[in-house]
Amino acid sequence: MLNTSLFVQEEAIQTFHVLDQDGSLLAPELMPSLSDGQLKELMEKMVYTRIWDQRAISLNRQGRLGFYAPVAGQEASMIGSQSALNKEDFILPSYRDIPQMVWHGLPLYQAFLYSRGHQQGGRIPEDVHVLMPQIIIAAQIIQCSGVAMGMKLNKKKNIALTYIGDGGTSQGDFYEGINYAGAFKLPAVFVVQNNRYAISVPVAKQTAATTLAHKAVAAGIKGIQVDGMDVLAVYKAVQDARQRAIEGQGPTLIETLTYRYGPHTMAGDDPTRYRTSDETSDWEKKDPLVRFRNFLQSKKLWSQEEEEKLIERAKQEIAEAIKKADETEKMTIPSLIDSMFETLPKDLQEQKEFYLREGGK
């Protein structure tokens, strides 16, 4: 047997936390620089997102929404990472990352239209820097490197940030994307939201890697594992990665340890087939909202009354967004055909005319 010293040595890493499980600050120097207003905003976004998630699940059950992937449990990972970005930074989301799109500027009614399978859901406003949710797992990782290269070539002081799940790190494109980002030293941040399951398959069956953050080593980029139920830890890790990226120090892979309380999607997934209720309740004890609420209350920055008012506002805005989605003109076959090319080829023009003769629906 060859001497073990000949082999690549793996270094252990520690998970980064800012708050403990009860919401107390672990050490003052860990605290990201955030004003009281910004701290409250993190909480507002998380509470709002939780309410929206509950409403979306209920609308889905009534047959009024369409495709939906629940987010409860992942709010700190989602909101903490998005909030550390500048508005000009570009997000490449996966299908569960709709909250980040909305908090980055996508109007809420368009998120509902996306769920309903309406093209208008993907028509991102001109001043909002996000891509439509990616369906093909890890395609966003290679595209993220392209966006980041574009920013670098355009000499922008911005980054491209993309999201993927734990299972997605098994894809070839995951490695290709982070490897490109390393090779070209691109201003990119790859957030791996490790919610423990790729639909039903647990992380242990995905890889022999010690952590998903270790996958950064093969690409020669920075990798860090973060408590994904701790919004301040996620915020700080992304803020730090962003700073290094815009200073030309290259990309970072951030693994957030999180959990989705609900099913993979609302399309028939039953989590009781692959995980125990004990496990779910263990994670619920780390709930990102509870922890951060405790933290804010200890600083006298949050009250029950405030939260109730926020919930009322969220419910009202969600109802308005649904109404606006309901009122949006339906897609038609001619408009679908029109969106295939900048200029329609003659054959497609003829096909469009066929549907126009049919009434254009």
Place this chain on the structure above:
Amino acid sequence: MAQMTMIQAITDAMRVELKRDPSVLVFGEDVGKNGGVFRATEGLQKEFGEERVFDTPLAESGIGGLAIGLGLQGFRPVAEIQFFGFVFEVFDSVAAQSSRMRYRSGGRYHSPIVFRSPFGGGVKTPELHADSLEGLMMQIPGLKVVIPSNPYDAKGLLISAIRDNDPVVFLEHMKLYRSFRGEVPEGEYTIPLGQANVVREGTDVTVIAYGAMVHTSLKAADELEKTKGIKAEVIDLRTISPLDIDTIITSVKKTNRAVVVQEAQKTAGAAAEIIAQINEKAILHLEAPVARVTSPDTVFPFAMIEDTWLPNPKRVQDGIEYVLNF
């Protein structure tokens, strides 16, 4: 006017566009310092710098993702897939991502990308280099597929492809790279995508081809005129998607007979589509079924039988005589 090979014309097209438009980027495996395995990008890195003409890591899917992301940031990527047999490694970017960008975003984003790639038989490459996979590409909504047959067209079509705001698969037949020279104007000119070219006029039969098969068809037509007085019209499609069906139908209405020639295997490719459209638009003008001359429905073979596997002038002549004697 300069005499150029097709590969020189392709390099020239990229040079013209790199010079004209600062958003044009050229990249792929070995395209930088080495100038590409076929020298298609010879001298371009030296002239335009490493930011605009560069090598990528050896990962085709990464090249596709890079192109899409750069397209989102306002660049016009010209991405080389070293051989088109490798397209399966980047199929998601070509067939599922770039081609759907405009649709998925309701027009907010688009993918102004050219995927350039050598393909085609007759040069004895290893496996999965020479395959004719244009039929697969042709079936993908949102993609354009261009296949030039000569230096002049190659330059004008590539410039059009680079300027196009939708993704274009630009396939370059390896056998044509250096097999002959042709006149190529200096500077810029464009040939519209989706416009076929009647390269030989005739009244007895219409032969429809693209890429290297244009030359095979012309040889067959010349031989039949010499030996049997048959006047075949030959159409070079230049772009198979969009397909210039009008030029085909005009010719078929004149000759009443047609043969489609493709290097690809027989089933479900460009030839099948062309025949279907002739049937839709001109069946009452036909005196005979439309014939297709193709390779057999096998994988592209190992080099030993490559030359006999590919359609040749004799097989095209047989196809023409079949429709004439029907």
